[in-house]
Amino acid sequence: MSRWLTEAVPRGRVAAFRTLIYLFVAADLVIFTPWVRTRVSVPGDMYQPLLIGRLLPLPTPTSALVAVLFWSLLVLALLAATGRAPRLLGWTVCALYLEWMIIAMSYGKVDHDRFGLLVALAVLPTAGRARHGDTTRTEAGGWALRVTQIAVVCTYFLAAWAKLRFGGLDWLTGSVLARAIIRRGTDLADVIAHVPYLLIVAQFGIVAFELLSPVVFLLPARWRLAMVGFFYSFHAITIATITISFAPHLAAMTSFLPLERVRPLVWARRLVGRRAPDASDSTSQEPADAGAAEPVGAGAAPEPVSAGAAAEPLGDQAPALGRPAGP
Numbered sequence: 001m002s003r004w005l006t007e008a009v010p011r012g013r014v015a016a017f018r019t020l021i022y023l024f025v026a027a028d029l030v031i032f033t034p035w036v037r038t039r040v041s042v043p044g045d046m047y048q049p050l051l052i053g054r055l056l057p058l059p060t061p062t063s064a065l066v067a068v069l070f071w072s073l074l075v076l077a078l079l080a081a082t083g084r085a086p087r088l089l090g091w092t093v094c095a096l097y098l099e100w101m102i103i104a105m106s107y108g109k110v111d112h113d114r115f116g117l118l119v120a121l122a123v124l125p126t127a128g129r130a131r132h133g134d135t136t137r138t139e140a141g142g143w144a145l146r147v148t149q150i151a152v153v154c155t156y157f158l159a160a161w162a163k164l165r166f167g168g169l170d171w172l173t174g175s176v177l178a179r180a181i182i183r184r185g186t187d188l189a190d191v192i193a194h195v196p197y198l199l200i201v202a203q204f205g206i207v208a209f210e211l212l213s214p215v216v217f218l219l220p221a222r223w224r225l226a227m228v229g230f231f232y233s234f235h236a237i238t239i240a241t242i243t244i245s246f247a248p249h250l251a252a253m254t255s256f257l258p259l260e261r262v263r264p265l266v267w268a269r270r271l272v273g274r275r276a277p278d279a280s281d282s283t284s285q286e287p288a289d290a291g292a293a294e295p296v297g298a299g300a301a302p303e304p305v306s307a308g309a310a311a312e313p314l315g316d317q318a319p320a321l322g323r324p325a326g327p
Contacts, residue, residue, distance in 0.1 A: 007142045011134035012260035014127050014141035015083055020259070021120050022081035024251040025097055029074050032247055036104045040066050049106045052098075061103045069100060083130065090125030097121055112155060116252030119151035120144075133263055148255040153213050155249060156231075160210035172203050180242045189241040209234065216256075228256045 039047075040063040047060050059065065073096040080089035098121075101114055123144040130141060163171045177199040181189045192198055216227045231253060238244050 005143055005146050006139040008137035008139045009142040009145055010260045011130040011136050011138050012132055015130035015132045016259035018124055019081045020254055022077045025077040026074055033104055037066050047106055050102055053102045086129055087125045094121040113246040113249040115155050116152040117248040120148040120252050123147045145255045148252055152253050156210040156213035160207050184243050186241055
């Protein structure tokens, strides 16, 4: 079990995953959860902190607190994405983002798609230093990725457990997806909704897929990637039909992927380096090509001219040119 939990992975994979996660945190602040900053306009007595917020305890958010939290987290997440000071910046970003999520989820709604991302932020500082493109393997980095993978799969499995726990078997045969389509469905969802019993079949399929999600750990590497691809396709359909993105969950799920193979900076350098020699070669070859003597005939080298023949006057060469030799 311990060998499976600490299966070594290339350090380049850890570096790529770290950069992706911290860049997503920065994007989350300005794209997905900027509405957290508006929570300060809500009366303080409506703030009902989560259990962790009551245990610590954390203060009731104010405009000053949220502003400092936002700008500090944005700057530090961008710095952490560079891979510098992985432990110091990593733990700091983890603590600040946890507070950001506690504020976001303490007003009546808790999103379960943040679980994998929060676990990734908690374990990444333990992975140590890692450079992009480094092929040396690390067990510490493998543990960080494995724990994140477990959190991703638990998100699916526990979601199915919650459906059956609170909704019972009626969740499978009810109108859950129909209500979702009415509230936030797209044109594609409207087309699907008109197919008899398709939504009921989809609800059975969703619960089955979530309950069977742990199987991903039992598959060979190639089939495991195929199943992760199915996970992503499921969320693509969800976005296309009921406009729910699960973006934090999708970011954490990249822990399954061989991210060390995706190296945009290296590709860009190679592309630029390939173009530069081509341009210099064409420039350096132009003078040589312009001054080169053209071949004689079908490519045969010209006959060498002796010194004596070169010194003879034109008149002495006249017979050879087919003119009379005399005056």
